[in-house]
Amino acid sequence: MGWVEYISPKEKTVHIQFDDGKECDYLFNELEEIVHSYVITIHKSQGSEFDTVIMVIPPGVPKLLTKNLLYTGISRAKKKLILIGYEMTINKMIATERQDKRNTNLKIKLREKIGKK
Incomplete structure (x- = not known):
């Protein structure tokens, strides 16, 4: 390389x-x-698939290292996944049950569109 x-x-x-x-x-x-x-973030890769994915998981930043992020990264690979990281960090990600609340205005916008309060 x-x-x-x-x-x-x-x-x-x-x-x-x-x-x-x-x-x-x-x-x-x-x-x-x-x-x-090419290199892109897991977030940018959402909705895409690639034949080979090299996923690097750094130690630290526990708030960002979640099971959902791990799943999203792994599920981008169609044929081959190369996972680079500390086993302890990956195990912590797998054990993470936390679901971050998403704050959106979707409910409000839908009600506005259909005319309900």
Whole structure:
């Protein structure tokens, strides 16, 4: 894996720095040789599915680490899931029964639309 360090429009190259320390310049017409990967949050991924999901669960922020969040992340994977995190943190998420109350105006808006109070 690696990341784009810089793009040189003048030389028509993309400079890539790899995790293992190697660097490489690709000509624009060679870019099809690169397989792209993307990162999004679990919240942004809701409603989508991906062949492979790498889910990283950091230690801490207990309010955010819930069973619902874990389920949402896991259920995004169609074929392969790679779960990275501390077993203790994941077990705490599984044991979480807390359901956060959602404050919406849906009930009020529906009543306004249908003319009831």
